[in-house]
Amino acid sequence: MTQKVAVLGTGKIGEALLSGMIGAGWSPADLLVTARRPERADELRARHGVVPVTNAEAAKTADTLILTVKPQDMGTLLDELAPHVPADRLVISGAAGIPTAFFEERLAPGTPVVRVMTNTPALVDEAMSVISAGTHATAEHLAHTEEIFGAVGKTLRVPESQQDACTALSGSGPAYFFYLVEAMTDAGILLGLPRDKAHDLIVQSAIGAAKMLRDSGEHPVKLRENVTSPAGTTINAIRELENHGVRAALIAALEAARDRSRELASGTKD
Ligand SMILES: NC(=O)C1=CN([C@@H]2O[C@H](COP(=O)(O)OP(=O)(O)OC[C@H]3O[C@@H](n4cnc5c(N)ncnc54)[C@H](OP(=O)(O)O)[C@@H]3O)[C@@H](O)[C@H]2O)C=CC1
Ligand SMILES: O=C(O)[C@@H]1CCC=N1
DSSP, X not given: OOOOEXXXXXXXXXXXXXXXXXXXXXXXXXXXXEOSSHHHHHHHHXXXXXXXXXXXHHHHHOSEEEEOSOHHHHHHHHHHHGGGOOTXXXXXXXXXXOOHHXXXXXXXXXXXXXXXXXXXXXXXXXXXXXXXXXXXOOHHHHHHHHHXXXXXXXXXXXXXXXXXXXXXXXXXXXXXXXXXXXXXXXXXXXXXXXXXXXXXXXXXXXXXXXXXXXXXXXXXXXXXXXXXXXXXXXXXXXXXXXXXXXXXXXXXXXXXXXXXXXHGXXXXXX
């Protein structure tokens, strides 16, 4: 039997997932989408050949519902969905912070819920998606979730107690790298390079470093040591990073992201 999958609240993450699934061979005929604004629904139809439906129609028709609205919009969406979702449907939440219990309390008793934290590299099929089962989700539900999110990158199962930490690391993670590239490009300008050249140098260095981190099998410390010559240039830069507390700042930043994820748990925090 064909499994229909609906993406509810198809914004940046929802559309990246939709696009990845179609790229991986899902038929647009088996994919349903919902949007809050009619112009957004038209855009999704034109770009992906999918038919937009209402949230209630998606709940009645699809076997799997993937909820990708902002955490603050989840309560309203669930109020709308709850009367229409039969208890045998798999509900996957892509929202930061909100625990599976939030969904289980609002949906029919026994509804299987899976929580996923993906990231924007889903747009280039390089996502890191972290998956946790709710009370009623089975191995089959987790495998189905992996199949869906596997269309846009890597997946990893973790206990739900680790989701807030994973949100800080990989969910928000791409933003830290973009921030670093932005700051390093500014440094290039200070050193007298044109912005576009500085950007290209940094981006290619980031891609090279990322590939080495993934493929070399070496520890990051070893990779950094290999760049750091005695009395050379790199160690002077590293000393400044240490002097300015960059390592401590990163640890504090990720802790703050983890704390905010915990705070979002109620689905209503501004
Ligand atoms: N952005 C990121 O890097 C990541 C985000 N996430 C999580 O993914 C989720 C989505 O984030 P993101 O894609 O960035 O957000 P977006 O705002 O781009 O997408 C959410 C979409 O949901 C729509 N929406 C809101 N309420 C409803 C409703 N009741 N019915 C139908 N559609 C609705 C919004 O409509 P409208 O356009 O009118 O606002 C919007 O298009 C969040 O929960 C976030 O925590 C997870 C990992 C990474
Ligand atoms: O900033 C946020 O809340 C979302 C969740 C992870 C990445 N972006």
